[in-house]
Amino acid sequence: MDSTVVTIAVIQRECFSLTEESLNSLYENTDLPFKMVYIDGASPRATRQYLQNQSKERGFELIRVEKYLQPNQARNIAFRHTQTPYIAFVDNDCLFRQGWLTKLLECARETGAEVVTPIITEGSNPAFETVHCIGGETVAFEEEVQGVTKKGIRDEIHYKKHRATDVLDEMTRCETGLTEFHCVLVKTELLHRLGGLDEGMINTKEHLDFSLAIKHANARLFLEPESVVNYVGDSPLKADELPFYFFRWNTRFARKSMLNLCRKWHLDPDTEFVKRRSDLSWRRQHQLAQFFAHGVSGNSKAMAVVRKVISPFDQLIDYLVYLRSRKNLANPTEALEGTG
Incomplete structure (x- = not known):
């Protein structure tokens, strides 16, 4: 009987040139059995061929779509191909610290959390030195527009742009109010309850919508500080x-x-x-x-x-x-x- 409990779903965020570096980092730093679904939306020929070769060599499921996909489209495709109790969404421009997935799963099991976010850093040369997201909150606000009070919600990210070494030692496992999709572990049961991710959130603030949906579903979202993932970001494009x-x-x-x-x-x-x-x-x-x-x-x-x-x-x-x-x-x- 297959004891694998998590499927890693790799989503193409905004570029293709980091595909190989990110995939190698994922395999080198993941220390437990996992399934993988890689969603390839019309990548260029070299990337397509690389992924086809890696899929055969490493044994992961590659789903090729001959159109560009927006993030929640791709995530929902991966979700429908997931049979494990957990799914870890990761972007294709991330690097991973050793044990990142093990720590996310430990947190989910020990707390009962339906969603777990790692510490997300950003940058390259060097990576892992600047905070991108350490959880956060969805904050309701009121604003005057032409004399009329308007209601809104915004995302507030904790410690954004701080030096990681200045804050990581302070972090402890805790509930939080915000996650981002660079990397997040989700119970598939929650996604079934939600009917998948909202594809009406086409290309921005889908993480804010998901964070609100978690709260609305009375689910729990935890930050696991011993899991660290780096979003490279802002690389010059080919x-x-x-x-x-x-x-x-x-x-x-x-x-x-x-x-x-x-x-x-x-x-x-x-x-x-x-x-x-x-x-x-x-x-x-x-x-x-x-x-x-x-x-x-x-x-x-x-x-x-x-x-x-x-x-x-x-x-x-x-x-x-x-x-x-x-x-x-x-x-x-x-x-x-x-x-x-």
Whole structure:
């Protein structure tokens, strides 16, 4: 009888070039038996071939879809292919500390928590030195808009951008109010109760929606400080990654995501928080500036000029990507699935 209790679901976050480094780190630092489902949404040829070879060599399930996928689409595909009591969602641009998964499972079993988040650091060269997320809270707020009181909810992340060495020794296992999807362990029973993850949260704040859903379901979310995962993030993109990046961080999809969040949780859609989180142009313009003007990336004034020049092109590309991609997002993920 198979005693494996956890399936690792790898999701492509925004790039492909970290695939090999991340996968090697995962295998080198995972010290218990696991199943794996790797969701590949239309990766470039070299990545596709690498994943096919690794799937055969390491024995994990590779599901290839010939379209780009937004995060919760990919996660729901992985969820439907999971038969174990737990699923660990991880992004394909993460690095892992030894024992990360063992500690998450220990926390879930010892506390009964339905969801467990590790400490998430960020960066590269060096990695694991800057805090990205150590849990947090979903905070209700009120805001005056043209003399009218509006209600909203925002995410507040603990210790973001602090030096990891300054805070990690203080951390103890505890309940928390916020998780992110760079890495999170979830009881599959909870996902069944929720009906999967909400694909109306297309490309932003899906972690905030999930954190609210955990609370609404009377489930428990714990932070396990002995599990540490590093989100590399903000790596310069290669040419064949730019189309996926523009799809991933489309502003119109972000607006739809935020409106869905407001409808679902009875929030007002015209708060500054919603407006700010609906504009993802800063992400795209930053990457375009790095791509086309890499030689001046360390010069803030020069980069500001480059972004200003790039801005109208970014807006046009963003609109064209939306027109091309919206039909795909209207389809249920069951219709998108294929195999590697």
